[in-house]
Amino acid sequence: MKKSQETQEDSLQQESRHQLHQIVISKILRSHRFFQNLVLYSFLIGFGFGLGFILNVHIRNVSFNPQLFRLSSLSPSSFSTPPLQPQPEIVVPLNDTVVATNDDDHEVGQKGHYLMMPENVVHNMTEEELLLRASKIQEKTLKMTKKAAFMFLTRGKLPLAKLWERFFKGHEGLFSIYIHTSDPFYFDDHTPETSPFYRRRIPSKEVGWGMVSMVAAERRLLANALLDAGNHRFVLLSESDIPLFNFSTIYSYLINSQHSYVDVYDLPGPAGRGRYNRRMSPVISRTNWRKGSQWFEIDREVALAVVSDTTYFPVFEKYCLWNCYADEHYLSTFVHAMFPGKNANRSLTWTDWSRRGPHPRKYTRRSVTGEFLRRVRNREQGCVYNGKKSEKCYLFARKFDGSTLDKLLYFAHSVMGF
Secondary structure: OHHHHHHHHHHHHHHHHHHHHHHHHHHHHHHHHHHHHHHHHHHHHHHHHHHHHHHHHHHHHOOOOHHHOOHHHOOHHHHOOOOOOOOOOOOOOHHHOOOOOOOOOOOEOHHHOEOOOOOOOOOOOOHHHHHHHHHOOOOOOOOOOOEEEEEEEEOOOOOOHHHHHHHHOOOOOOEEEEEEEOOOOOOOOOOOOOOOOOOOEOOOOOOOOOOHHHHHHHHHHHHHHHOOOOEEEEEEEEOOOEEOOOHHHHHHHHHOOOOEEOOOEOOOOOOOHHHOOHHHOOOOOHHHOOEOOOOOEEEHHHHHHHHHOOOHHHHHHHHOOOOOOHHHOHHHHHHHHHOHHHEOOOOOEEEOOOOOOOOOOOEOHHHOOHHHHHHOOOOOOOEEEOOEEEOOOOOEEEOEOHHHHHHHHHHHHHHHOO
């Protein structure tokens, strides 16, 4: 009897341990499935976030403007445009200009002019970020005033600033100003806030005469000017340049022009073809090598192509070094290859190269007369503007030193008209 009770107790204990064992195993199996499901769901969620991030980055980097594809993927012929046919000249009255109505950007004043002061152009973008952003800027869909960007490439301050201030006065909203100076100690503390030159210096770097760094500075100016979608024409000037006409005349000439103005010619001899480096081939052949004046005026299409250039400029950086003078060859060669049909093949800035040497003649106070200022506007062989003969061949002239300021101001009204 006692043994029978012990046997029953043992069997009950065994059965209890067996049930407990099954419960433990069941919980382990459930926890294992839960862990598997947790890992699977975590993987799916992570995969979804990762795929979304990749698609987002890809979409942001895609440009849908065919003009902004990298030049390295295009052949020179793809940029070639047929010669423009003469069209009736459309003169834009300065009093009837249409301005942007976005209150966040501008306050609109009377006669289509902006009331706001020029914005600060200082930024902290790197060179790569600046060029990339400028190459992707699109024109806004709203109606905007077409502006001309005046880009000053200087060593330091502007000795003829008072002449230019009189030139720009009363035409706010039709122009933008950008200053690149290689002087690290340049400050405009003495420039009044009412001046169009106030705080217009862009982030600049040192420039070497005749070196590729000068072309880099020009690209830097263009990139900063392209950030403003209202800028349609881009003029490169130096601190020794002067206007030969009033603002209305120059503005209408630029805005209504069907061409860009880049000096392009083929010059045999050591000062032209002799500067070509055979290692530039095959990107730049000797037959496409061109020379021209550094001082240009271009439209927005050409400016976008210049700052987007990843084909020609790196070749100049690598092979156009000493005794090459990149500023006299880069843009001329680039425009000759990419935009032959829309270039006027001349500069709008008059320069006196009658004296031999690497530098043009510099004019002092004694040289400035009314007759001289009228004479340099035209060329002996004349010129063509929008398919018609014109006597306005040059809109600007150089080189004038600071001593000429008072006489230039004297002739500004009677000769230049401002």
